[in-house]
Amino acid sequence: MASFQDFKDSALSYVAVGVFGWFSYQLNTLNTKVDKLIEVSAGTVVRIEGLEREVYKSSYKVPIPPSKLPSQVNMHEVVAIINDNNLTPINDETFN
Helix, strand or coil: CCCHHHHHHHHHHHHHHHHHHHHHHHHHHHHHHHHHHHHHHHHHHHHHHHHHHHHHHHHCCCCCCHHHCCCCCCHHHHCCCCCCCCCCCCCCCCCC
């Protein structure tokens, strides 16, 4: 007659095999789902790139041509320097 210890040992081995089998099944399922997701996303990327080519080829215009952009900004036109909180304008300073 089998003892209780033999029953526990065999039950533990069956549980370990069952957990390993379940884990292996879940891993295979995950791999197939990831493969399908990669296929779908690759197709979507190709479709988006094709649409971008069509849109930018026909309707994209640069708002300002690069030749008309200012080459350098005079910082005296942008920044006013005030000495000692004196608000009276000096010869080339204006308040707009």
